[in-house]
Amino acid sequence: MELSDYIRILRKNWIVIAIIVLVGIGAAAVYSLTRTPLYQSSSEIIVSTQSGSTSTELTQGNTYTQARVNSWVQLASSPKVLDPVIADLGLDTIASELAKRVAVSSPLNTTVVQTTVTDSDPARAADIANAVATSLASAIDEVETLPDAPSPVKVTPISTALPAATASSPNVPLNLALGALVGLALGVAFAVLRTVLDTRIRTSRDVIALTDRPIIGAIPFDAKADERPLIVQADPLNPRSEAFRALRTNLQFLDLEGGHSFVITSSIPGEGKSTTAVNLALALADSGKRVVLIDGDLRKPKVADYLGIEGGVGLTDVLIGRAELTDVLQRWGRRSLYILPAGKVPPNPSELLGSKRMRELLEVFHQDADIVILDAPPLLPVTDAALLAKSTSGAIVVAAAGSTHRGQLAGALDALETVSARVAGIVLSRVPTRGPDAYDYGYGYGYGYGYGAEEAQAAPAARRSTAAEAPAEPVRRRSNAIPPPRDPSV
Known part of the structure; x- marks a missing residue:
């Protein structure tokens, strides 16, 4: 990283x-x-030689004391030194326990012996330190005294331990x-x-690390998305609306063969594929394209509910020959947008979507429409979307940022590759607009917020006026599947 x-x-x-x-x-x-607060007190003694009068003798004496100082440090923790301290102070302990609270050291190249005592009572710590220094002086004098000769060393106290004012621990x-x-x-x-x-996809880098398929769109998160699924219609200046228009632009630059029909799908339910399909269709129709939106989700159709149209009769009825296409295809609003709802939920959706009749129907739409958008079921639970993608220009896979796992997206892409279906691109939905992952959202969204109050109100009206006055784009018609657009002024 x-x-x-x-x-x-x-x-x-x-x-x-x-x-x-x-x-x-x-x-x-x-x-x-x-x-428990512990206090430390220290006392020091210095050991020097008391024999010799010449410089040579004094040097030899100093060398002798430095060589012996480590032995005296060890002596300070022995019962010979500590037992008299326990007896004099009346301590309720033994030498081995007291030795754990007594630290004796000597600075390098000196004959100074420092005794530090740690105790919960500052006064007692000072008393023990002074008592150990006195007992050590007596022990040194005793062990250094030779038979029938005085001790060659002299022990002199140089500092007395005092009770500590603050605890050391x-x-x-x-x-x-x-x-x-x-x-x-x-x-x-x-x-x-x-x-x-964390295996969830959160940024475009997670997608890039997973697949070489292009990311053709990033739809920002909207807390009110459920309340206004048709954001392109409800609020054209919203950043989400701009994101769908950016997706529309990216689609037009894709170099695809076999017409311009796209399956909108996802790996699992709830990633926003249906709202992406509907809003993308609206954005394409606003640009003057003749668009057909097919609800190919014959298991849980939502397009009719989002658009507020009758969805009881639709694709299912056409595929089984119970209705004619011209009878169930519905034009939505004043746009060149035609909706083919799913119709009744059949018992065999996969068979119907993979049938020859479905392929023929798509061929008809390829001739009459500029772009065909199919809302298909998720790829992991069922194979419907893979079957449809094989008969179209490619599949657009929607992945919800912060929700879809990398393994799920990889499984969806594998399902498409298994049937040799082309993946046109990846669309990231619910991309956060704030926080550490917001940088992935990019720039350019939200230009609509730069409008003034009057301009914001006038912009939608201007678009409607332009759409009403502009003539319908001529269509290369080879069949009568899609009726010609009516005059918007009627």
């Missing part, structure tokens, strides 16, 4: 990271508050800082792991 990916991960998961950091700080605070600021750092590390690790394990 690149640096931008990590930045996006942090932006996307900053709330979780912040919570984990706060938990780390809280855990450190609880730990600090539940620990727990170090609350340090513990809180460590808790924050640990929480931050865990939070970032969780965010990265969560992103790596």
Whole structure:
């Protein structure tokens, strides 16, 4: 992953990271508050030679004491030193336990012995440190004294331990800082792991990493999409409307063979394929194209409900020969848009959509219409869309950002390739307009918001006026499947 990916991960998961950091700080605070405060006091002694008068003898004596200082450090933690301390202070412990609270050290190249005692009582810590220094001085004098000769070393106290004013442990600021750092590390690790394990498609980069099929459209997320599915009709200046017009433009630049008919499908239900099909058809019709929208979802048809037309008779009836195409094909509004609803739900949708009659019907529409749009069922549950895509110019697969999993999209594309159907492109729906993934939405959407109040009201009216005055585009007619457009002024 690149640096931008990590930045996006942090932006996307900053709330979780912040919570984990706060938990780390809280855990450190609880730990600090539940620990018994400990105090440290230190005393120091220096061991020097007391024999010799010349510089050579003094140097030899200093070398001797430095060589012996490590032995005296070890001696300070022995029962020989600590037992007298326990007896003098009346401590309720033994030498081995007291030794755990006594730290004895000597700075490098010196003969200074420092004794540091840690205890929950600051006064007692000071008393023990001073007592250990005194006992150690006596022990050193005893072990260094030779038979029938005085001790060659001299022990001199150089600092006396005093009760500490503040506790040395727990170090609350340090513990809180460590808790924050640990929480931050865990939070970032969780965010990265969560992103790596997340198989949902969120940006165009996820699609590019999965397939070489082009992304021909990105439809922004709209919280009110269910309330106004026909956004191109309801609000032409909405960013979603502009996104469908951009999709319309991209379709016109696709180099496809075999006419211009497209199956709109998805991998699973609920990704927005039907609303994409309807709004794309409206956008194409607004550009002056003669468009046929076929509801090829013979299992859960929605086109008739979205457009508010009668859908009881339609494609099913034509395929089984119960109705003529001219009787069920409906023109919608004043656009050159013709709707073929699904009709009744049949018991054998796949057989009907893959029949010879269906292929002949598509050939008729290819002759009479500029563009044919088919709303088809999802690819993973059923094979209907794959059968239809094989008879058209290509399939447009809709994938919902943040919902569709990479495996689902890959399975849908594999289903199309299995029947040798062409994938015209991928459309990302529900692309977020805010947040770390919003950069994938691109620019250019929302220019309509630059209108003034009067211009915003006038723009739709101007479009309707232009559409009413413009003559209908001539059609290369070889059959009577699509009736000629009526005069919009009638």
